[in-house]
Amino acid sequence: MGNQSCVLAIDQGTTSSRAIVFDTDANMVAVAQQEFPQIYPTEGWVEHDPEAIWQTTIETSRQAMAEAEANGFEVAAIGITNQRETTLVWERSSGKPVYNAIVWQDRRTADLCAALKRQGAEEEVQQRTGLLVDPYFSASKISWILDNVAGARARAEQGELAFGTVDSFLISRLTGGECHVTDATNASRTSLYNIHSGEWDPQLLRLFNVPEAVLPAVLNCIDDFGVTDPDLFGRAIPIFGVAGDQQAATVGQCCFSPGSIKSTYGTGCFVLMNTGQQPVLSKNRLLTTIAYQLEGTPTYAIEGSIFIAGAAMQWLRDGLGIIETAAQSQEMASGLSGNSGVYLVPAFTGLGAPWWDPDVRGAIFGLTRATGPSELVRATLESVAYQTVDLFSAMAEDGISPATLRVDGGMVANDWLLQFLADVLDMTVQRPMMLETTALGAAYLGGIKAGLFGDFDQLQQNWRARDEFGPEMSPETRQHLLEGWREAVARLLSTPDA
Numbered sequence: 001m002g003n004q005s006c007v008l009a010i011d012q013g014t015t016s017s018r019a020i021v022f023d024t025d026a027n028m029v030a031v032a033q034q035e036f037p038q039i040y041p042t043e044g045w046v047e048h049d050p051e052a053i054w055q056t057t058i059e060t061s062r063q064a065m066a067e068a069e070a071n072g073f074e075v076a077a078i079g080i081t082n083q084r085e086t087t088l089v090w091e092r093s094s095g096k097p098v099y100n101a102i103v104w105q106d107r108r109t110a111d112l113c114a115a116l117k118r119q120g121a122e123e124e125v126q127q128r129t130g131l132l133v134d135p136y137f138s139a140s141k142i143s144w145i146l147d148n149v150a151g152a153r154a155r156a157e158q159g160e161l162a163f164g165t166v167d168s169f170l171i172s173r174l175t176g177g178e179c180h181v182t183d184a185t186n187a188s189r190t191s192l193y194n195i196h197s198g199e200w201d202p203q204l205l206r207l208f209n210v211p212e213a214v215l216p217a218v219l220n221c222i223d224d225f226g227v228t229d230p231d232l233f234g235r236a237i238p239i240f241g242v243a244g245d246q247q248a249a250t251v252g253q254c255c256f257s258p259g260s261i262k263s264t265y266g267t268g269c270f271v272l273m274n275t276g277q278q279p280v281l282s283k284n285r286l287l288t289t290i291a292y293q294l295e296g297t298p299t300y301a302i303e304g305s306i307f308i309a310g311a312a313m314q315w316l317r318d319g320l321g322i323i324e325t326a327a328q329s330q331e332m333a334s335g336l337s338g339n340s341g342v343y344l345v346p347a348f349t350g351l352g353a354p355w356w357d358p359d360v361r362g363a364i365f366g367l368t369r370a371t372g373p374s375e376l377v378r379a380t381l382e383s384v385a386y387q388t389v390d391l392f393s394a395m396a397e398d399g400i401s402p403a404t405l406r407v408d409g410g411m412v413a414n415d416w417l418l419q420f421l422a423d424v425l426d427m428t429v430q431r432p433m434m435l436e437t438t439a440l441g442a443a444y445l446g447g448i449k450a451g452l453f454g455d456f457d458q459l460q461q462n463w464r465a466r467d468e469f470g471p472e473m474s475p476e477t478r479q480h481l482l483e484g485w486r487e488a489v490a491r492l493l494s495t496p497d498a
Helices: 050-070 110-118 122-129 138-148 152-157 166-174 202-208 245-252 310-319 327-334 373-397 415-425 437-449 456-462 475-493
Strands: 004-012 016-022 028-035 073-082 088-091 161-164 181-183 217-219 239-244 261-265 269-276 287-294 297-306 343-345 363-365 404-408 428-432 465-469
Touching: 004 050, 004 166, 004 437, 016 050, 016 437, 028 050, 050 073, 050 166, 073 166, 073 245, 073 437, 088 138, 088 166, 110 122, 110 138, 122 202, 138 152, 138 202, 152 161, 161 166, 166 181, 166 239, 181 239, 239 245, 239 437, 245 261, 245 269, 245 287, 245 297, 245 437, 261 437, 269 287, 269 373, 297 373, 310 373, 327 373, 327 415, 343 373, 343 475, 363 475, 373 415, 373 475, 404 415, 415 428, 415 465, 415 475
Parallel strands: 004 073, 073 239, 181 217, 261 404, 404 428
Antiparallel strands: 004 016, 016 028, 088 161, 261 269, 269 297, 287 297, 343 363, 428 465
């Protein structure tokens, strides 16, 4: 009996790198994970060491593969998913980065983005890319590296340097420098890619002052991204699938029909709704993005991005020492009969959709002498649900009103949070059988081309909810809670120094 074929999903996230091996029934057969350091050089700046990204990726991949192969599996293909917008520039000849990775949360280019907005560039950027002008996206980060690393701009123009999002950097390393490519979903997050023409946009390159010579080739999500250097895993393995993490979760959640919607609660929280083959431009500061692209045809999505979700739980754990594990948060929140009027607005790195205010900072309202650790934990969990409501309100104003929400990500193990989410959204919330939907999406993309999975229609038929949470809260209570939240946000946004 030969070894059973399987697929390795590389899930390179903001705080950790993971490698998960899935069999042809989409079951996890091996998993390895390593956290790596977050670097905060100064207020509002966030960086990663590219070598730490690479080392944790290669070590977890080897570990998961070894475990799978010891159990009679053989990895036939690789799928990659990654933290999006995070920006790297490296030497083509050596693969050596010229600067640390500038992370999606980084706000150092806020002044540059503000200047572009004052010039009236935002409408053109939104028309071409579906995005807003914000430090979140890659374009201004690339420009910053080229302007702030000695000699980098001249070298970039001569074709000596390469830019990539994390997927692109990993593929370059995995293929021994052979392939400088990305996929359409990651390209669509740079602010340089025209989501209508499917090409890097010369006007945007001029606007952000990025030389065309640094850009990778853009492929479909299921495509030939090269083969791994045989020295890495003992043999060459094809890389057949790539998508940014939120798009990969959309694939893992089988949101293939227009109107289907998922929300991922990881470091941040991201709501994506499939809008089919028509891009819908939001009038309410949501993003239009590519959900996935197959055989040259993009499927679009509307996206709302919340910068801080799970990161706020990490802050409670590591910054304040209030909880030791995320699991404790469920116990502490459910032990209270209400929120006692305490609201946390977790704007640690500005506010994302629908406000897009990079300068505002977090605050807690309603503190009294009776406020204790449990109240803070509950306010933090509630803030994640309230921010989701704000995104859904913006979607509703764009004429989009879904009936159910599929959720995934690390935070959705918390039953209290999902019940509260169903209550304040007034909507059914579904938790899938497979919580690792981001990695699963990468596995699907990598495995379809290798013949390990059927097409999207077959995958959709296999999707199952493990749990459903229906709304149980009275309309009066919901209204009261949301008014308190909106008042807290309004007070924060109106602070003169914010």
